[in-house]
Amino acid sequence: MAIEVVDDPARSRFEVLVDGEVAGFADYRLLPQKIVFTHTEVRPELEGQGLAGRLVAHALDMSRDTGLRVVPLCPYVAKYIERHPEYKDLVDPEGA
Secondary structure (H helix, E strand, O other): OOEEEEEEOOOOEEEEEEOOEEEEEEEEEEEOOEEEEEEEEEOHHHOOOOHHHHHHHHHHHHHHHHOOEEEEOOHHHHHHHHHOHHHHHHEOOOOO
């Protein structure tokens, strides 16, 4: 099973691909100096395989690499950051 995470800026989302097929996504809204994560979803038949975690980790790493602050409106992204404190410094205290 080949897993890849890509940014699709035209659709404002990061996608996790399994064998070249979209298996899940993390929607975002790009603001000046911030990225607001609004929704994360993985196809039901692929849940429980760690795909959402890989997707969100990649999205947060890309946010760090581009200097964007993160606004985790999506409950999954917020919980992921809570469980992975190495990303807490990315959270914008002012929100969206």
